[in-house]
Amino acid sequence: MAFELPPLPYARDALAPHISADTLGFHHGKHHRGYLTKLNALTEGPAYAGAPLEEVIVKAWADKDVAVFNNAAQAWNHAFYWRSMSPEGGGAPKGDFAKAVDRDFGSHDELKQKLVAAAAGQFGSGWAWLVLRNGKLEVRKTTNAETPLTETGVTPLLTLDVWEHAYYLDYQNRRADYIATFLDHLVNWEFANANLATA
Numbered sequence: 191m192a193f194e195l196p197p198l199p200y201a202r203d204a205l206a207p208h209i210s211a212d213t214l215g216f217h218h219g220k221h222h223r224g225y226l227t228k229l230n231a232l233t234e235g236p237a238y239a240g241a242p243l244e245e246v247i248v249k250a251w252a253d254k255d256v257a258v259f260n261n262a263a264q265a266w267n268h269a270f271y272w273r274s275m276s277p278e279g280g281g282a283p284k285g286d287f288a289k290a291v292d293r294d295f296g297s298h299d300e301l302k303q304k305l306v307a308a309a310a311g312q313f314g315s316g317w318a319w320l321v322l323r324n325g326k327l328e329v330r331k332t333t334n335a336e337t338p339l340t341e342t343g344v345t346p347l348l349t350l351d352v353w354e355h356a357y358y359l360d361y362q363n364r365r366a367d368y369i370a371t372f373l374d375h376l377v378n379w380e381f382a383n384a385n386l387a388t389a
């Protein structure tokens with residue numbers, strides 16, 4: 191059974207002017223689709239038959255099956271990234287999630303600063319994450335396709351793609367502007383809240 195490209199959770203132009211329809215078109219329609227096409231070719235054999243994407247990621251990581259891991263993790267990370275943004279994003283966390291932010295970071299501002307530092311400080315391609323680890327919120331960064339899904343006791347709540355393909359058409363080399371725009375206008379705290387509630 192082939193893995194399918196999940197549709198964007200909003201229209202291709204819904205995040206403009208912050209992220210253009212052109213960027214989403216390439217990022218979702220070419221990059222994300224490309225990972226799934228390669229993953230499907232790599233997992234045709236019996237080793238991964240019928241396994242859900244999360245299981246493929248964990249098994250490929252444990253077995254050091256690098257090509258499968260990279261494409262499976264990128265497929266999962268991108269689906270999670272689309273949902274980490276919303277046309278109605280930005281603003282302040284609410285409800286239980288806001289309480290958890292205050293408890294573990296002191297303030298919403300401190301959480302934002304930690305996300306900025308992780309996203310800006312990731313050398314080369316990778317991801318910044320908000321995760322729940324052993325009941326506590328933490329900010330992480332990962333390199334290339336790496337994902338917190340491979341760590342036991344860690345639940346991803348939100349992610350930010352800092353591969354150049356995520357922002358280069360709109361921001362060129364200005365990764366800091368893309369990160370600030372993500373946090374001010376796009377970040378979907380409701381998604382983090384929902385992930386926290388089911389963690």
Ligand SMILES: [Fe+2]
Pocket residue numbers: 217221268351353355356
């Ligand atoms: Fe990406």
